[in-house]
Amino acid sequence: MIEITAKGLILAAPFVVILGFWALALRERRLSGHPGERGFFARNGIVISTYLLVAVGFWALLLIVLPQIYMIDFSFHPKLLPREVGGPKDVYTLENYRYFLYGSTTSTENWNTTHIKAFWTTIVASIAVTFLNFCLCYPLAFYMAQSARPAQLRLVLLMLITPFWVNEILRAFAFRVLLSSGGVVNTSLMALGLTSEPIDFLGNDVGLYAGLSYAYLLMMMFPLYNAIESLDHNQIEAARDLGAPWWHIHAFVVMPHAKPGIASGCTMVFMLSAGALAAPMVLGGPRSLWFTPIVFDRFYQAFNWPQGSAYAIILLLSCIAFVLAVMRIFKVSLGEITR
Protein backbone atom coordinates (compact mmCIF):
# COMPACT_ATOMS: atom_id res chain seq x y z
CA MET A 1 0.00 0.00 0.00
CA ILE A 2 2.82 2.34 0.95
CA GLU A 3 4.44 1.49 -2.36
CA ILE A 4 1.43 2.63 -4.38
CA THR A 5 1.10 5.89 -2.50
CA ALA A 6 4.81 6.67 -2.88
CA LYS A 7 4.74 6.09 -6.62
CA GLY A 8 1.45 7.93 -6.88
CA LEU A 9 3.00 10.87 -5.07
CA ILE A 10 5.92 10.91 -7.49
CA LEU A 11 3.57 10.92 -10.44
CA ALA A 12 1.33 13.56 -8.91
CA ALA A 13 4.10 15.93 -7.82
CA PRO A 14 4.80 17.48 -11.23
CA PHE A 15 1.16 18.26 -11.77
CA VAL A 16 1.09 20.10 -8.48
CA VAL A 17 4.16 22.02 -9.64
CA ILE A 18 2.42 22.89 -12.90
CA LEU A 19 -0.60 24.20 -11.02
CA GLY A 20 1.81 26.27 -8.94
CA PHE A 21 3.33 27.66 -12.11
CA TRP A 22 -0.10 28.51 -13.39
CA ALA A 23 -0.94 30.41 -10.22
CA LEU A 24 2.41 32.18 -10.39
CA ALA A 25 1.76 33.17 -13.99
CA LEU A 26 -1.68 34.55 -13.16
CA ARG A 27 -0.28 36.50 -10.24
CA GLU A 28 2.63 37.93 -12.25
CA ARG A 29 0.19 39.01 -14.94
CA ARG A 30 -2.04 40.77 -12.48
CA LEU A 31 0.96 42.47 -10.84
CA SER A 32 2.53 43.50 -14.14
CA GLY A 33 -0.45 45.77 -14.71
CA HIS A 34 -1.20 44.74 -18.29
CA PRO A 35 -4.59 43.10 -17.89
CA GLY A 36 -5.25 43.72 -21.59
CA GLU A 37 -2.40 41.41 -22.62
CA ARG A 38 -3.67 38.23 -24.22
CA GLY A 39 -3.41 34.91 -22.41
CA PHE A 40 -1.57 31.87 -23.70
CA PHE A 41 -4.54 30.28 -25.48
CA ALA A 42 -5.79 33.53 -26.96
CA ARG A 43 -2.34 34.33 -28.25
CA ASN A 44 -1.58 31.02 -29.93
CA GLY A 45 -4.96 29.62 -30.86
CA ILE A 46 -6.29 26.29 -29.62
CA VAL A 47 -4.47 23.95 -32.01
CA ILE A 48 -1.03 25.50 -31.59
CA SER A 49 -1.47 25.85 -27.84
CA THR A 50 -2.30 22.18 -27.55
CA TYR A 51 0.75 21.25 -29.62
CA LEU A 52 3.01 23.46 -27.48
CA LEU A 53 1.66 22.16 -24.20
CA VAL A 54 1.67 18.50 -25.22
CA ALA A 55 5.19 18.64 -26.69
CA VAL A 56 6.79 20.59 -23.84
CA GLY A 57 4.79 18.71 -21.20
CA PHE A 58 5.81 15.33 -22.60
CA TRP A 59 9.45 16.36 -22.73
CA ALA A 60 9.72 18.16 -19.41
CA LEU A 61 7.67 15.65 -17.42
CA LEU A 62 8.02 12.22 -19.00
CA LEU A 63 11.57 12.59 -20.27
CA ILE A 64 13.33 14.96 -17.88
CA VAL A 65 11.74 15.36 -14.46
CA LEU A 66 9.87 12.14 -13.70
CA PRO A 67 12.62 9.71 -14.77
CA GLN A 68 15.09 11.51 -12.49
CA ILE A 69 12.75 11.50 -9.50
CA TYR A 70 11.88 7.90 -10.22
CA MET A 71 15.54 6.94 -10.32
CA ILE A 72 16.09 8.52 -6.90
CA ASP A 73 13.14 6.60 -5.49
CA PHE A 74 14.35 3.40 -7.13
CA SER A 75 17.80 3.67 -5.56
CA PHE A 76 16.29 3.43 -2.07
CA HIS A 77 14.72 0.05 -2.78
CA PRO A 78 16.30 -3.40 -2.52
CA LYS A 79 16.76 -5.56 -5.59
CA LEU A 80 13.51 -7.47 -6.06
CA LEU A 81 12.07 -10.14 -8.28
CA PRO A 82 9.15 -8.86 -10.38
CA ARG A 83 6.58 -10.74 -8.27
CA GLU A 84 7.96 -9.24 -5.04
CA VAL A 85 7.32 -5.63 -6.13
CA GLY A 86 4.69 -4.13 -3.87
CA GLY A 87 5.04 -7.06 -1.45
CA PRO A 88 6.37 -7.08 2.11
CA LYS A 89 10.00 -7.02 0.96
CA ASP A 90 9.45 -3.80 -1.00
CA VAL A 91 10.61 -1.29 1.61
CA TYR A 92 12.76 1.81 1.70
CA THR A 93 16.36 1.03 2.48
CA LEU A 94 19.82 2.54 2.41
CA GLU A 95 21.49 -0.74 1.50
CA ASN A 96 22.52 0.33 -2.00
CA TYR A 97 24.41 3.31 -0.63
CA ARG A 98 25.79 1.18 2.18
CA TYR A 99 27.15 -1.19 -0.44
CA PHE A 100 29.08 1.63 -2.06
CA LEU A 101 30.75 2.47 1.25
CA TYR A 102 31.25 -0.95 2.81
CA GLY A 103 31.05 -3.49 -0.02
CA SER A 104 28.23 -5.33 1.73
CA THR A 105 24.57 -4.62 2.21
CA THR A 106 24.59 -5.50 5.91
CA SER A 107 27.99 -5.25 7.57
CA THR A 108 29.85 -1.99 8.07
CA GLU A 109 33.16 -3.53 9.05
CA ASN A 110 35.25 -3.17 5.89
CA TRP A 111 35.40 -0.22 3.57
CA ASN A 112 34.57 -0.93 -0.07
CA THR A 113 38.01 0.27 -1.13
CA THR A 114 37.72 -0.71 -4.82
CA HIS A 115 34.67 1.42 -5.50
CA ILE A 116 35.61 4.31 -3.26
CA LYS A 117 39.07 4.43 -4.80
CA ALA A 118 37.59 4.35 -8.30
CA PHE A 119 35.24 7.16 -7.34
CA TRP A 120 38.07 9.34 -6.01
CA THR A 121 40.30 8.55 -8.96
CA THR A 122 37.50 9.62 -11.28
CA ILE A 123 36.94 12.91 -9.46
CA VAL A 124 40.62 13.79 -9.08
CA ALA A 125 41.52 12.72 -12.63
CA SER A 126 38.57 14.69 -14.02
CA ILE A 127 39.78 17.80 -12.21
CA ALA A 128 43.28 17.21 -13.58
CA VAL A 129 41.92 16.75 -17.12
CA THR A 130 39.91 19.96 -16.71
CA PHE A 131 43.00 21.88 -15.66
CA LEU A 132 45.07 20.40 -18.47
CA ASN A 133 42.45 21.36 -21.02
CA PHE A 134 42.34 24.89 -19.69
CA CYS A 135 46.11 25.22 -20.13
CA LEU A 136 45.93 23.73 -23.62
CA CYS A 137 43.05 25.87 -24.82
CA TYR A 138 43.74 29.25 -23.30
CA PRO A 139 46.52 30.44 -25.64
CA LEU A 140 44.66 29.43 -28.80
CA ALA A 141 41.37 30.83 -27.51
CA PHE A 142 43.10 34.12 -26.76
CA TYR A 143 44.70 34.17 -30.19
CA MET A 144 41.37 33.42 -31.93
CA ALA A 145 39.50 36.01 -29.93
CA GLN A 146 41.99 38.88 -29.95
CA SER A 147 44.64 38.59 -32.67
CA ALA A 148 43.38 36.41 -35.52
CA ARG A 149 42.25 37.91 -38.82
CA PRO A 150 38.71 36.86 -39.92
CA ALA A 151 39.95 34.45 -42.61
CA GLN A 152 42.40 32.80 -40.19
CA LEU A 153 39.69 32.62 -37.57
CA ARG A 154 37.30 30.79 -39.91
CA LEU A 155 40.00 28.29 -40.84
CA VAL A 156 40.98 27.63 -37.22
CA LEU A 157 37.33 27.22 -36.21
CA LEU A 158 36.72 24.72 -39.00
CA MET A 159 39.88 22.79 -38.08
CA LEU A 160 38.79 22.69 -34.47
CA ILE A 161 35.27 21.52 -35.17
CA THR A 162 36.08 18.83 -37.73
CA PRO A 163 37.66 16.17 -35.43
CA PHE A 164 34.83 16.55 -32.97
CA TRP A 165 32.26 15.24 -35.36
CA VAL A 166 34.09 11.92 -35.16
CA ASN A 167 32.50 9.44 -32.82
CA GLU A 168 33.80 9.29 -29.25
CA ILE A 169 34.62 5.59 -29.44
CA LEU A 170 36.55 6.01 -32.64
CA ARG A 171 38.53 8.88 -31.15
CA ALA A 172 39.43 6.64 -28.22
CA PHE A 173 40.24 3.84 -30.64
CA ALA A 174 42.52 6.19 -32.57
CA PHE A 175 44.48 6.82 -29.37
CA ARG A 176 44.72 3.12 -28.79
CA VAL A 177 46.17 2.59 -32.26
CA LEU A 178 48.55 5.47 -31.67
CA LEU A 179 49.79 4.48 -28.22
CA SER A 180 49.75 0.67 -28.32
CA SER A 181 53.05 -1.17 -27.93
CA GLY A 182 53.41 -1.56 -31.70
CA GLY A 183 51.95 1.88 -32.39
CA VAL A 184 53.49 4.89 -34.06
CA VAL A 185 54.63 6.58 -30.86
CA ASN A 186 56.44 3.55 -29.52
CA THR A 187 58.04 2.58 -32.83
CA SER A 188 59.24 6.17 -33.29
CA LEU A 189 60.64 6.32 -29.77
CA MET A 190 62.46 3.04 -30.28
CA ALA A 191 63.74 4.07 -33.71
CA LEU A 192 65.13 7.24 -32.16
CA GLY A 193 66.79 5.14 -29.51
CA LEU A 194 65.02 6.95 -26.66
CA THR A 195 63.74 3.70 -25.27
CA SER A 196 64.62 0.06 -25.90
CA GLU A 197 61.34 -1.43 -24.76
CA PRO A 198 57.87 -0.23 -25.80
CA ILE A 199 56.34 1.95 -23.09
CA ASP A 200 53.01 0.70 -21.76
CA PHE A 201 51.07 3.95 -22.25
CA LEU A 202 47.69 2.26 -21.92
CA GLY A 203 48.55 0.28 -18.78
CA ASN A 204 49.67 3.33 -16.83
CA ASP A 205 46.63 5.39 -17.87
CA VAL A 206 48.50 7.96 -19.98
CA GLY A 207 46.27 6.88 -22.86
CA LEU A 208 43.13 7.33 -20.79
CA TYR A 209 43.97 10.86 -19.66
CA ALA A 210 45.12 11.90 -23.13
CA GLY A 211 41.96 10.45 -24.66
CA LEU A 212 39.71 12.20 -22.15
CA SER A 213 41.41 15.54 -22.55
CA TYR A 214 41.22 15.15 -26.34
CA ALA A 215 37.55 14.21 -26.27
CA TYR A 216 36.43 17.35 -24.46
CA LEU A 217 38.87 19.93 -25.78
CA LEU A 218 36.16 21.75 -27.68
CA MET A 219 33.96 22.12 -24.60
CA MET A 220 36.72 24.21 -23.06
CA MET A 221 37.68 26.06 -26.22
CA PHE A 222 34.35 27.62 -27.13
CA PRO A 223 33.29 29.10 -23.79
CA LEU A 224 36.81 30.52 -23.38
CA TYR A 225 36.78 31.94 -26.89
CA ASN A 226 33.34 33.51 -26.46
CA ALA A 227 34.31 35.09 -23.16
CA ILE A 228 37.65 36.50 -24.31
CA GLU A 229 36.12 37.71 -27.56
CA SER A 230 33.83 40.12 -25.70
CA LEU A 231 36.84 41.85 -24.11
CA ASP A 232 37.56 45.24 -25.65
CA HIS A 233 41.00 45.07 -27.25
CA ASN A 234 41.66 48.64 -26.10
CA GLN A 235 41.85 47.40 -22.51
CA ILE A 236 44.77 45.17 -23.43
CA GLU A 237 46.41 48.02 -25.32
CA ALA A 238 45.91 50.32 -22.35
CA ALA A 239 47.50 47.83 -19.98
CA ARG A 240 50.42 47.37 -22.37
CA ASP A 241 50.89 51.13 -22.72
CA LEU A 242 50.96 51.46 -18.97
CA GLY A 243 53.87 49.03 -18.94
CA ALA A 244 52.25 45.82 -17.76
CA PRO A 245 54.24 42.68 -18.59
CA TRP A 246 52.38 40.11 -20.73
CA TRP A 247 51.58 37.77 -17.86
CA HIS A 248 50.15 40.68 -15.87
CA ILE A 249 47.80 41.43 -18.76
CA HIS A 250 46.55 37.85 -18.76
CA ALA A 251 46.29 37.45 -15.02
CA PHE A 252 44.69 40.81 -14.21
CA VAL A 253 42.88 41.92 -17.38
CA VAL A 254 41.93 38.98 -19.58
CA MET A 255 41.23 36.26 -17.02
CA PRO A 256 39.01 38.30 -14.70
CA HIS A 257 36.98 39.33 -17.73
CA ALA A 258 36.77 35.75 -19.03
CA LYS A 259 35.74 34.34 -15.64
CA PRO A 260 32.25 33.19 -16.70
CA GLY A 261 33.73 31.47 -19.74
CA ILE A 262 36.40 29.77 -17.67
CA ALA A 263 33.79 28.60 -15.18
CA SER A 264 31.53 27.34 -17.93
CA GLY A 265 34.32 25.48 -19.73
CA CYS A 266 35.57 23.90 -16.51
CA THR A 267 32.08 22.73 -15.57
CA MET A 268 31.42 21.17 -18.96
CA VAL A 269 34.78 19.38 -19.16
CA PHE A 270 34.53 18.10 -15.61
CA MET A 271 30.99 16.81 -16.06
CA LEU A 272 31.77 15.09 -19.32
CA SER A 273 35.00 13.50 -18.05
CA ALA A 274 33.43 12.29 -14.84
CA GLY A 275 30.53 10.83 -16.81
CA ALA A 276 32.68 9.46 -19.64
CA LEU A 277 32.07 5.84 -20.48
CA ALA A 278 33.63 5.24 -23.88
CA ALA A 279 37.16 6.44 -23.21
CA PRO A 280 37.65 4.49 -19.94
CA MET A 281 36.24 1.34 -21.53
CA VAL A 282 38.50 1.57 -24.58
CA LEU A 283 41.63 3.15 -23.14
CA GLY A 284 41.60 2.06 -19.51
CA GLY A 285 44.39 -0.32 -18.59
CA PRO A 286 43.65 -3.59 -16.80
CA ARG A 287 44.33 -2.01 -13.41
CA SER A 288 42.61 1.32 -13.94
CA LEU A 289 39.13 1.77 -12.55
CA TRP A 290 36.85 4.56 -13.68
CA PHE A 291 33.53 5.09 -11.93
CA THR A 292 31.10 5.02 -14.88
CA PRO A 293 32.10 1.53 -16.10
CA ILE A 294 31.43 0.33 -12.54
CA VAL A 295 27.94 1.81 -12.78
CA PHE A 296 27.52 0.05 -16.10
CA ASP A 297 28.61 -3.26 -14.59
CA ARG A 298 26.14 -2.85 -11.71
CA PHE A 299 23.44 -2.79 -14.38
CA TYR A 300 24.50 -5.26 -17.01
CA GLN A 301 26.88 -7.63 -15.18
CA ALA A 302 25.44 -7.74 -11.67
CA PHE A 303 21.91 -6.95 -12.94
CA ASN A 304 21.33 -4.97 -9.78
CA TRP A 305 19.43 -1.96 -11.09
CA PRO A 306 18.64 -0.29 -7.76
CA GLN A 307 22.31 -0.41 -6.86
CA GLY A 308 23.24 0.99 -10.26
CA SER A 309 20.79 3.83 -9.68
CA ALA A 310 22.34 4.57 -6.31
CA TYR A 311 25.77 4.73 -7.94
CA ALA A 312 24.42 6.98 -10.69
CA ILE A 313 23.00 9.31 -8.06
CA ILE A 314 26.32 9.45 -6.23
CA LEU A 315 27.91 10.51 -9.51
CA LEU A 316 25.19 13.06 -10.21
CA LEU A 317 25.46 14.57 -6.74
CA SER A 318 29.23 14.96 -6.99
CA CYS A 319 28.79 16.68 -10.35
CA ILE A 320 26.27 19.09 -8.83
CA ALA A 321 28.61 19.68 -5.91
CA PHE A 322 31.40 20.49 -8.35
CA VAL A 323 29.22 23.01 -10.21
CA LEU A 324 28.26 24.69 -6.93
CA ALA A 325 31.91 24.81 -5.87
CA VAL A 326 32.93 26.35 -9.19
CA MET A 327 30.16 28.92 -8.84
CA ARG A 328 31.37 29.76 -5.36
CA ILE A 329 35.06 29.97 -6.31
CA PHE A 330 34.55 32.02 -9.46
CA LYS A 331 31.66 33.99 -7.94
CA VAL A 332 29.45 33.52 -11.00
CA SER A 333 25.77 32.65 -11.30
CA LEU A 334 24.25 29.64 -13.04
CA GLY A 335 22.91 31.87 -15.78
CA GLU A 336 26.44 32.97 -16.61
CA ILE A 337 27.70 29.39 -16.70
CA THR A 338 25.04 28.07 -19.05
CA ARG A 339 25.20 31.06 -21.34
Added chain:
Amino acid sequence: MNSTTVRKAMFGFYTVIFFTYLFGPLLVMGISAFNTPSYPTAWPFEAFTLKWFADLATDADMMYGLKTSIIIGLGVVALSVPVGLAAAIVMTQVYHRARSIYYLIVVSPVLTPGVILGISTVIFWKDLTTVSGASWLFNGVFLAILGQSTFVSAYCMLVFTSRLQRFDRAQEEAALDLGATYPQVFRHVLLPFLAPAIASSAVLAFLSSFENYNTTTFAILADKTLVTVLAGRVRQGTTPSLSALAVIIVAITLAGAIAYELLRRREERRAAAEKLAAEQTRDTPMPTSLAA
Protein backbone atom coordinates in the same frame (compact mmCIF):
# COMPACT_ATOMS: atom_id res chain seq x y z
CA MET B 1 66.19 38.43 -31.29
CA ASN B 2 63.76 40.51 -29.27
CA SER B 3 61.04 39.26 -26.97
CA THR B 4 58.25 39.58 -29.56
CA THR B 5 59.99 37.18 -31.96
CA VAL B 6 60.59 34.73 -29.14
CA ARG B 7 56.95 34.89 -28.17
CA LYS B 8 55.84 34.46 -31.79
CA ALA B 9 58.10 31.44 -32.19
CA MET B 10 56.77 29.95 -28.96
CA PHE B 11 53.20 30.48 -30.10
CA GLY B 12 53.95 28.92 -33.49
CA PHE B 13 55.49 25.89 -31.76
CA TYR B 14 52.43 25.61 -29.50
CA THR B 15 50.06 25.81 -32.48
CA VAL B 16 51.90 23.04 -34.30
CA ILE B 17 51.77 20.82 -31.20
CA PHE B 18 48.09 21.60 -30.66
CA PHE B 19 47.00 20.69 -34.16
CA THR B 20 49.22 17.62 -34.24
CA TYR B 21 47.42 16.51 -31.09
CA LEU B 22 44.11 17.28 -32.79
CA PHE B 23 44.65 15.51 -36.10
CA GLY B 24 47.51 13.09 -35.46
CA PRO B 25 45.48 10.27 -33.87
CA LEU B 26 42.81 10.38 -36.58
CA LEU B 27 45.42 10.47 -39.32
CA VAL B 28 47.28 7.49 -37.92
CA MET B 29 44.05 5.53 -37.60
CA GLY B 30 43.07 6.47 -41.15
CA ILE B 31 46.38 5.30 -42.58
CA SER B 32 46.23 2.04 -40.65
CA ALA B 33 43.00 1.17 -42.46
CA PHE B 34 44.88 0.95 -45.76
CA ASN B 35 47.97 -0.84 -44.42
CA THR B 36 48.41 -4.63 -44.71
CA PRO B 37 49.60 -5.74 -41.21
CA SER B 38 46.80 -7.46 -39.30
CA TYR B 39 47.54 -5.29 -36.27
CA PRO B 40 46.48 -1.68 -37.00
CA THR B 41 49.59 0.40 -37.48
CA ALA B 42 50.49 3.26 -39.74
CA TRP B 43 54.26 2.93 -39.74
CA PRO B 44 56.03 1.12 -41.31
CA PHE B 45 53.63 1.29 -44.23
CA GLU B 46 53.98 -2.12 -45.87
CA ALA B 47 51.53 -2.12 -48.76
CA PHE B 48 48.29 -0.53 -49.78
CA THR B 49 45.20 -2.71 -49.36
CA LEU B 50 41.41 -2.44 -49.36
CA LYS B 51 41.03 -5.85 -47.74
CA TRP B 52 39.83 -4.42 -44.42
CA PHE B 53 36.99 -2.59 -46.14
CA ALA B 54 35.91 -5.78 -47.90
CA ASP B 55 35.88 -7.58 -44.53
CA LEU B 56 33.36 -5.07 -43.22
CA ALA B 57 30.69 -5.60 -45.86
CA THR B 58 30.34 -9.24 -44.82
CA ASP B 59 29.92 -8.36 -41.14
CA ALA B 60 26.26 -9.08 -40.34
CA ASP B 61 26.34 -7.52 -36.83
CA MET B 62 27.64 -4.21 -38.12
CA MET B 63 25.07 -4.08 -40.89
CA TYR B 64 22.29 -4.84 -38.41
CA GLY B 65 23.62 -2.15 -36.06
CA LEU B 66 23.76 0.35 -38.89
CA LYS B 67 20.10 -0.32 -39.70
CA THR B 68 19.04 0.17 -36.07
CA SER B 69 21.12 3.34 -35.79
CA ILE B 70 19.39 4.84 -38.81
CA ILE B 71 15.92 3.92 -37.50
CA ILE B 72 16.71 5.43 -34.11
CA GLY B 73 18.22 8.51 -35.72
CA LEU B 74 15.09 9.14 -37.76
CA GLY B 75 12.91 8.57 -34.69
CA VAL B 76 14.96 11.06 -32.69
CA VAL B 77 14.64 13.65 -35.46
CA ALA B 78 10.87 13.09 -35.62
CA LEU B 79 10.54 13.55 -31.85
CA SER B 80 13.20 16.13 -30.96
CA VAL B 81 12.68 18.71 -33.67
CA PRO B 82 8.96 19.36 -32.90
CA VAL B 83 9.65 19.23 -29.15
CA GLY B 84 12.61 21.60 -29.44
CA LEU B 85 10.54 23.96 -31.56
CA ALA B 86 7.68 23.97 -29.06
CA ALA B 87 10.07 24.48 -26.16
CA ALA B 88 11.71 27.43 -27.88
CA ILE B 89 8.35 29.05 -28.63
CA VAL B 90 7.22 28.56 -25.04
CA MET B 91 10.50 30.14 -23.94
CA THR B 92 9.46 33.37 -25.67
CA GLN B 93 6.16 33.38 -23.78
CA VAL B 94 7.12 32.83 -20.15
CA TYR B 95 8.52 35.61 -18.06
CA HIS B 96 10.25 36.48 -14.81
CA ARG B 97 10.81 33.74 -12.27
CA ALA B 98 8.88 31.21 -14.32
CA ARG B 99 11.37 31.68 -17.14
CA SER B 100 14.44 30.97 -15.03
CA ILE B 101 12.86 27.82 -13.55
CA TYR B 102 11.70 26.71 -16.98
CA TYR B 103 15.15 27.37 -18.43
CA LEU B 104 16.82 25.41 -15.64
CA ILE B 105 14.58 22.40 -16.30
CA VAL B 106 14.93 22.30 -20.07
CA VAL B 107 18.68 22.92 -20.11
CA SER B 108 19.47 20.38 -17.38
CA PRO B 109 19.66 17.41 -19.83
CA VAL B 110 22.59 19.12 -21.55
CA LEU B 111 24.50 19.23 -18.26
CA THR B 112 23.51 15.80 -16.94
CA PRO B 113 25.96 12.97 -17.71
CA GLY B 114 24.61 10.83 -20.55
CA VAL B 115 24.77 7.59 -18.57
CA ILE B 116 22.37 9.02 -16.00
CA LEU B 117 19.86 10.02 -18.68
CA GLY B 118 20.01 6.49 -20.08
CA ILE B 119 19.58 4.84 -16.70
CA SER B 120 16.67 6.99 -15.59
CA THR B 121 14.88 6.53 -18.92
CA VAL B 122 15.10 2.75 -18.70
CA ILE B 123 13.94 2.58 -15.08
CA PHE B 124 11.03 4.97 -15.49
CA TRP B 125 9.72 3.66 -18.80
CA LYS B 126 10.02 0.04 -17.73
CA ASP B 127 7.48 0.66 -14.97
CA LEU B 128 5.38 3.08 -16.98
CA THR B 129 4.97 0.66 -19.89
CA THR B 130 4.25 -2.26 -17.56
CA VAL B 131 1.67 -0.37 -15.52
CA SER B 132 -0.07 1.06 -18.58
CA GLY B 133 -0.20 -2.37 -20.20
CA ALA B 134 1.90 -1.34 -23.17
CA SER B 135 4.88 -3.52 -22.37
CA TRP B 136 5.48 -4.13 -26.08
CA LEU B 137 6.85 -0.59 -26.05
CA PHE B 138 9.60 -1.65 -23.67
CA ASN B 139 12.19 -2.34 -26.33
CA GLY B 140 15.65 -1.01 -27.07
CA VAL B 141 14.81 1.05 -30.13
CA PHE B 142 11.90 2.87 -28.48
CA LEU B 143 13.84 3.54 -25.27
CA ALA B 144 16.91 4.70 -27.16
CA ILE B 145 14.75 7.18 -29.08
CA LEU B 146 13.29 8.49 -25.81
CA GLY B 147 16.60 8.62 -23.95
CA GLN B 148 18.45 10.40 -26.73
CA SER B 149 15.56 12.79 -27.36
CA THR B 150 15.85 13.95 -23.76
CA PHE B 151 19.03 15.87 -24.50
CA VAL B 152 18.80 16.16 -28.30
CA SER B 153 15.57 18.16 -27.84
CA ALA B 154 17.55 20.60 -25.72
CA TYR B 155 20.12 21.01 -28.51
CA CYS B 156 17.29 21.63 -30.98
CA MET B 157 15.69 24.10 -28.61
CA LEU B 158 18.93 26.08 -28.37
CA VAL B 159 19.14 26.22 -32.17
CA PHE B 160 15.55 27.49 -32.40
CA THR B 161 16.02 29.92 -29.52
CA SER B 162 18.92 31.68 -31.20
CA ARG B 163 16.91 31.91 -34.43
CA LEU B 164 13.80 33.19 -32.63
CA GLN B 165 15.82 35.94 -30.99
CA ARG B 166 15.93 37.61 -34.38
CA PHE B 167 12.21 37.24 -35.03
CA ASP B 168 10.41 40.53 -35.26
CA ARG B 169 7.10 40.31 -33.41
CA ALA B 170 5.79 43.14 -35.59
CA GLN B 171 5.52 40.68 -38.49
CA GLU B 172 3.13 38.58 -36.44
CA GLU B 173 1.12 41.65 -35.40
CA ALA B 174 0.94 42.82 -39.01
CA ALA B 175 -0.40 39.47 -40.19
CA LEU B 176 -3.00 39.47 -37.38
CA ASP B 177 -4.05 43.03 -38.22
CA LEU B 178 -4.52 41.98 -41.84
CA GLY B 179 -7.00 39.38 -40.65
CA ALA B 180 -4.93 36.22 -40.43
CA THR B 181 -5.91 33.65 -37.81
CA TYR B 182 -3.36 32.35 -35.30
CA PRO B 183 -2.81 29.00 -37.00
CA GLN B 184 -2.32 30.92 -40.26
CA VAL B 185 0.30 33.16 -38.68
CA PHE B 186 2.09 30.11 -37.33
CA ARG B 187 1.90 28.33 -40.68
CA HIS B 188 2.72 31.25 -43.00
CA VAL B 189 4.88 33.59 -40.94
CA LEU B 190 6.66 31.78 -38.12
CA LEU B 191 7.38 28.42 -39.79
CA PRO B 192 8.90 29.92 -42.97
CA PHE B 193 11.05 32.13 -40.77
CA LEU B 194 12.21 29.09 -38.81
CA ALA B 195 12.72 26.83 -41.85
CA PRO B 196 16.54 27.07 -41.91
CA ALA B 197 16.67 26.33 -38.18
CA ILE B 198 14.41 23.31 -38.70
CA ALA B 199 16.79 21.94 -41.31
CA SER B 200 19.93 22.49 -39.28
CA SER B 201 18.43 21.14 -36.06
CA ALA B 202 17.27 18.02 -37.91
CA VAL B 203 20.83 17.39 -39.15
CA LEU B 204 22.19 18.09 -35.67
CA ALA B 205 19.64 15.73 -34.09
CA PHE B 206 20.42 12.90 -36.48
CA LEU B 207 24.18 13.23 -36.03
CA SER B 208 23.99 13.45 -32.23
CA SER B 209 21.76 10.39 -32.18
CA PHE B 210 23.89 8.42 -34.62
CA GLU B 211 27.12 8.91 -32.72
CA ASN B 212 25.77 8.74 -29.18
CA TYR B 213 27.15 6.04 -26.93
CA ASN B 214 26.69 6.91 -23.25
CA THR B 215 22.90 7.17 -23.21
CA THR B 216 22.32 4.53 -25.87
CA THR B 217 24.34 1.78 -24.26
CA PHE B 218 21.92 1.77 -21.32
CA ALA B 219 18.70 2.50 -23.18
CA ILE B 220 19.26 0.02 -26.00
CA LEU B 221 18.82 -3.00 -23.65
CA ALA B 222 19.62 -6.21 -25.56
CA ASP B 223 19.39 -4.61 -28.98
CA LYS B 224 22.39 -2.99 -30.67
CA THR B 225 23.29 0.07 -32.71
CA LEU B 226 26.34 0.55 -34.87
CA VAL B 227 28.13 2.41 -32.09
CA THR B 228 27.43 -0.23 -29.43
CA VAL B 229 28.57 -3.00 -31.80
CA LEU B 230 31.67 -0.93 -32.43
CA ALA B 231 32.29 -0.47 -28.71
CA GLY B 232 32.04 -4.20 -28.16
CA ARG B 233 34.53 -4.89 -30.93
CA VAL B 234 36.98 -2.27 -29.74
CA ARG B 235 36.91 -3.76 -26.26
CA GLN B 236 37.62 -7.23 -27.61
CA GLY B 237 40.65 -6.19 -29.58
CA THR B 238 41.91 -4.03 -32.36
CA THR B 239 41.87 -5.03 -36.01
CA PRO B 240 42.40 -2.83 -39.07
CA SER B 241 38.81 -3.42 -40.15
CA LEU B 242 37.81 -1.20 -37.21
CA SER B 243 40.04 1.48 -38.67
CA ALA B 244 38.35 0.91 -42.01
CA LEU B 245 34.94 1.33 -40.39
CA ALA B 246 36.23 4.46 -38.70
CA VAL B 247 37.27 5.87 -42.06
CA ILE B 248 33.77 5.24 -43.42
CA ILE B 249 32.03 6.72 -40.38
CA VAL B 250 34.35 9.71 -40.39
CA ALA B 251 33.58 10.26 -44.07
CA ILE B 252 29.82 10.07 -43.42
CA THR B 253 29.87 12.31 -40.36
CA LEU B 254 32.14 14.81 -42.06
CA ALA B 255 29.75 15.02 -44.99
CA GLY B 256 26.92 15.60 -42.52
CA ALA B 257 28.94 18.08 -40.51
CA ILE B 258 29.89 20.05 -43.59
CA ALA B 259 26.23 20.08 -44.67
CA TYR B 260 25.32 21.36 -41.21
CA GLU B 261 28.03 24.03 -41.31
CA LEU B 262 26.89 25.18 -44.76
CA LEU B 263 23.27 25.40 -43.61
CA ARG B 264 24.32 27.35 -40.57
CA ARG B 265 26.53 29.72 -42.56
CA ARG B 266 23.77 30.37 -45.06
CA GLU B 267 21.43 31.11 -42.22
CA GLU B 268 23.96 33.48 -40.66
CA ARG B 269 24.43 35.33 -43.90
CA ARG B 270 20.69 35.64 -44.33
CA ALA B 271 20.40 36.84 -40.73
CA ALA B 272 23.04 39.50 -41.33
CA ALA B 273 21.13 40.66 -44.40
CA GLU B 274 17.89 40.77 -42.44
CA LYS B 275 19.56 42.71 -39.69
CA LEU B 276 20.70 45.31 -42.16
CA ALA B 277 17.22 45.53 -43.65
CA ALA B 278 15.42 46.00 -40.37
CA GLU B 279 17.56 48.05 -38.05
CA GLN B 280 15.01 48.51 -35.25
CA THR B 281 15.33 45.20 -33.43
CA ARG B 282 13.44 44.99 -30.20
CA ASP B 283 14.90 41.87 -28.68
CA THR B 284 13.92 40.44 -25.43
CA PRO B 285 16.85 39.32 -23.29
CA MET B 286 17.16 35.59 -23.64
CA PRO B 287 19.73 33.07 -22.56
CA THR B 288 21.68 31.89 -25.57
CA SER B 289 23.17 28.58 -26.49
CA LEU B 290 26.12 26.96 -24.84
CA ALA B 291 26.28 23.86 -26.97
CA ALA B 292 26.70 23.41 -30.68
